[in-house]
Amino acid sequence: MGCVTFELNEGKRANRQGVQVSASRRSGTTDELGPEEPERPDGPGGPGGPDGADLLAALLDGMDAALCAFDADGVVTHWNREAERILGWSAAEAVGRQGFAGWAVREADAEEVESRLMAAMHAPGRQVHEFALLTKDGGRVLVRTQSAAVPGPDGKPAGLYCAFSEVHAQIDLERSIALSEALFDDASWGVVLVDADLRPAVVNAHAARALGTGRTAVLGRPLGDLLTRGVEELENALTHVLAEGAPPAPAEMWVGVRTPEGERRRCWRSGFLRLASPLAEEPVPLGVGWLFQDVTEAKQGEQEAALLRFRANQLHRAARAAAECEDPAEAATVHLDFALAGFADHAVLDRILIERTPGERIPFGRAPGGVPDEDAPAGPPRLVRIAATPSGGPGPSALTGHAGLPVRYGETHPVLQCVARAGSVRAGAGSVSAEEAREWARARVWPEDTVHALCAVLRSRGRTLGVVTFLRGAGRSAFQRSDATYAEDVAVRMAAALDLADLADLEGHGDAG
Incomplete structure (x- = not known):
């Protein structure tokens, strides 16, 4: 609700018998204003522009708040269109009346309302009150008013103005403002x-x-x-x-x-x-x-839960498919194929070999006739690649057989570190150029598009059987600790299958002997 200050000179010239000032001019009635003022030049009040009263009337009628004014004796001097809209009383019916008694306020409330309104003439600043006013059709409207004194030429109160609006509209406005402030503060x-x-x-x-x-x-x-x-x-x-x-x-x-x-x-x-x-x-x-x-933490939790469900389902499906394989070595590659889905682009499977007698190679850690870890020969182990994804691109693993040639790994190769630690090892090319990344992968005997690697050791019955390595390209993120946990679960199942394959080979050799 706005605050309007204006002079009541026009209102002071109106008499108490209902003579209307600015409002009556608009309604077409005759004003008793005394001698006509001389014409003024063009501009405000001149032939080419509105006079002061017309301008004041236009300003009052354009207000969003209802407004009325009283002179020093409590006579209504101004009444705008918003006041007419809220209460139904026109300016012609309102201007010139003594206070609100008998028409805009019930007789029982008139004295209290008038005393509170007129008290604003002698109080500093604006006074805020709530009144129940009467509409022209007999209804009641609860309004919130702001009243303030209007000083005359001598500085003394010449009257007061009263701006008002329906309480529910004011409350809606205050709620909107309060909501805005709360949103931007708390x-x-x-x-x-x-x-x-x-x-x-x-x-x-x-x-x-x-x-x-x-x-x-x-x-x-x-x-x-x-x-x-x-x-x-x-x-x-x-x-x-x-x-x-x-x-x-x-x-x-x-x-x-x-x-x-x-x-x-x-x-x-x-x-x-x-x-x-x-x-x-x-x-x-x-x-x-x-x-x-x-919602970062919640979304990450949802993603991790979905990933765990997917990987658990993959392990379950792999176990069911591997159970149908007659060859335990084939069962190991089945586990590898299921693990690749959504996890890595490539995978390689390396077995460890030792020489028990000149010219005889056996898998390191082979069942009963094999050599346990503590009796293994000193020096880096020798590895042979027995399974890998196709070299042309990601895809199912291919079993290359036990007669494959040994893989020449350098002394600091992640696979050899994995064997030495008997635990998982993560490696990456880092922030290098594409050519440097390809050279990094070639030096480790991996596909050239490899950027990230995760090596998981194959352990069964206290023996190290080999290493399975999962590889990712540049389009994927680096392996995390949760990825290593999943790779270790896959490696346990693959190690059990390969250990069973060794037992089957031993039994076959025994029968042949």
């Missing part, structure tokens, strides 16, 4: 007002923390200065909202936030609202209200 989610140029115009404290900057530092900056990833997706969403309106449901977006420590990957669940001016005849977009909440 909200537990990010709130950003983005202008039509897709730049932040207002940012609350939570959003500023999420963006890694201060509330004022972010204003007017392009979103690309704040985010490293997800900028195009976010700008597309904002542009769509400006053109078409709010989407029907929140959207989850992964973004990269710039921080002094580097990029920070976050998932924000975002909602969008188009902001339009309430003062325009047609909706004019002022920007977009963007509300978001950080």
Whole structure:
């Protein structure tokens, strides 16, 4: 509700018998204003422009708040169209009446209402009250008023004005303002007002923390200065909202936030609202209200749970398929094939060999007749590759047989480190050029597109049987600790199958002897 201050000179010239001033001029009635004033030149009040009374009447009638004014004796001198809309009394019916008694206020309430209104003439500032006023058709409307004195030429109160609106409309306005202030001060989610140029115009404290900057530092900056990833997706969403309106449901977006420590990957669940001016005849977009909440931990938890379910299903399916294989060595490659799905691009399987007698090679750790770990010969073990994915690209593993040639690994090769530690080893090419990455893979006897590797040891009955190595290309992320855990589960099943194959070979040799 606005505050209006104006002079009551026109009202002071009206008499108490209902002579109307500015309002009566609009209604066509005759004013008793005394001698006519001489014509003034062009401009305000002149032949080419409105006079002061007409201008004042236009201003009052254009107000969004209802307004009436009283002279020093309590006579109504002004009554605008919003007051007419709320109460139903026209300006012709209201101007000139003594107070509100008997027409706009019940007789029982008139004395209290008049005393509280007239007290504003001698009180500093504006006085706020709530009254129940009568409409022309006999209804009652609860209004909230703001009243203040209007000084005369001598500085003394010459009357007062009373601006009022329906209480529910005022409460709605106050709620909107309170909601706005709460969102930008105390909200537990990010709130950003983005202008039509897709730049932040207002940012609350939570959003500023999420963006890694201060509330004022972010204003007017392009979103690309704040985010490293997800900028195009976010700008597309904002542009769509400006053109078409709010989407029907929140959207989850992964973004990269710039921080002094580097990029920070976050998932924000975002909602969008188009902001339009309430003062325009047609909706004019002022920007977009963007509300978001950080759901990174929840999404990561969901992704991890889904990944665990998938891998558990793969292990279960692999076990059922391997159970149908007559050859235990084939069962080992079945486990490897199922493990590759969604996990790695390539895989290789290496067995360890030792020489018991000149010219005789047997798998290291072979069952009963084999050599246990503590009795194994000194020096790096010798390995032979018995299974690998096709060299042309990712695909099912291919069993190459026990007669394969030994693989020449360097002393620091991850596979040999895996055997020495009897545990998993992760390796990567690092941040190098494509040619350097290919050279890194060739030096380790892996496919040339390899960038990340994970080696898992094959152990059965206290013996090391070999190593299975999972390989990823540049399009995948590096192996994590959770990946190593899964690889170890696969390696346990493969080791059991290979150990069973050794037992079958021994039994076959015994029968042949």
